[in-house]
Amino acid sequence: AQKVTQAQTEISVVEKEDVTLDCVYETRDTTYYLFWYKQPPSGELVFLIRRNSFDEQNEISGRYSWNFQKSTSSFNFTITASQVVDSAVYFCALSDFNFGNEKLTFGTGTRLTIIP
């Protein structure tokens, strides 16, 4: 069975600080996808990134970066120079590389609060 653990329930940082959100996953599959979604206070889910298990290259997109380490089954998310607009709940998720059915297993989320 698949499992995603986000051990940090809540994090608060002062604006402009860097912050890392941890994600650890479990799966018996050798091929899979990992995702991060953002849920701002308005409640919708915003797709941030998808990474497949073949690609361990780290990715950077503006102030966001992701560190995928297969050896430790982790897919951590770092926000540099945080801003108040980054305040949200962030979910890490996992899906099988199963053609035709990529249902997602979500972690319980990390609530990030950026203090102005």
Added chain:
Amino acid sequence: NAGVMQNPRHLVRRRGQEARLRCSPMKGHSHVYWYRQLPEEGLKFMVYLQKENIIDESGMPKERFSAEFPKEGPSILRIQQVVRGDSAAYFCASSPPPGTDTQHSTDTQYFGPGTRLTVL
């Protein structure tokens, strides 16, 4: 290109009533997933549908819940005889068949804004 649409955004029902939640996927997307988010929890998979077919309903409660995705029209998640424990946010997500959507990533689910169901 409009995103995934869900309506209503908020729904209030009394115990014992029926709730119908609608989801219109992105244009060209024929895969629909429904998830439930209980208060202060992550999202839990409920059901995966393609047009006129239920592919995976392993996350659906055995009773009172049903889902459909007809050839024409939106996908519907139906909850009969609602109870207070059904109060949650219900999200649907859509994804395209591989190779058909060059604007969005395949194998990625794009979520609607959710329907917040409150059972009194």
